[in-house]
Amino acid sequence: MRTNRRGFLKTLGGVALFSIVPRHVLGNGYIAPSDQLTKGIIGTGGMGRGHVNYAGTRLVAVCDVDKNHLELGKKLVKEKIAAYHDFRDLILDSNVDIVHIATPPHWHGIMSVEAAKAGKD
Numbered sequence: 001m002r003t004n005r006r007g008f009l010k011t012l013g014g015v016a017l018f019s020i021v022p023r024h025v026l027g028n029g030y031i032a033p034s035d036q037l038t039k040g041i042i043g044t045g046g047m048g049r050g051h052v053n054y055a056g057t058r059l060v061a062v063c064d065v066d067k068n069h070l071e072l073g074k075k076l077v078k079e080k081i082a083a084y085h086d087f088r089d090l091i092l093d094s095n096v097d098i099v100h101i102a103t104p105p106h107w108h109g110i111m112s113v114e115a116a117k118a119g120k121d
Contacts (some may be wrong), residue, residue, distance in 0.1 A: 040096040042087045042111055044073030048102035052076045057098070063090040087111055091118045 040061035041048045049072065052059055061082040062073035074083050084090045091099060091114050098121045101111045115121075 037097045038095055039098045039100055040082075040090045040093060041073065041100045041102060042090060043102035044069045044076070045102070048073065048100070049076060051100040051102055060095045061090050061093050063087050088114060091115050091120060096120060 035056065037057045038060045039051075039054075039057045040063065041051050041059065042063045044062050044064045045066070048062075048064070048069075059077050059081060061084065062070065062076070063084040063086070064070040064073055065085055067085075070083055070085065074081060082090070082093060082095070084093075090096060091111075099111070099115045101108055101115070103111065
């Protein structure tokens with residue numbers, strides 16, 4: 001079947017019209033994935049669990065050296081998320097845009113430097 005250029009452009013225009021949908025068309029309260037930052041939390045004790053519900057972010061990974069805290073961290077959201085024992089593994093996770101560091105103060109510097117080197121905020 002042979003099509004001409006005009007027919008092709010009409011078809012392409014129709015496809016583009018239906019594939020580029022403004023966010024408000026999807027419904028109130030819907031946040032597009034492109035409008036969210038994905039985050040990982042290092043340290044899921046009491047302070048770390050307080051970092052879950054920041055507006056415009058979605059938790060995708062947690063890290064803690066304490067296995068009990070790590071289990072609690074994995075239950076912070078309904079979706080399945082990545083869980084790490086080593087903070088360097090969380091920082092290297094390509095799904096993580098930003099890192100929340102909720103550990104004892106003497107670890108903050110090391111973790112912040114490693115996160116910055118990896119391009120994470």
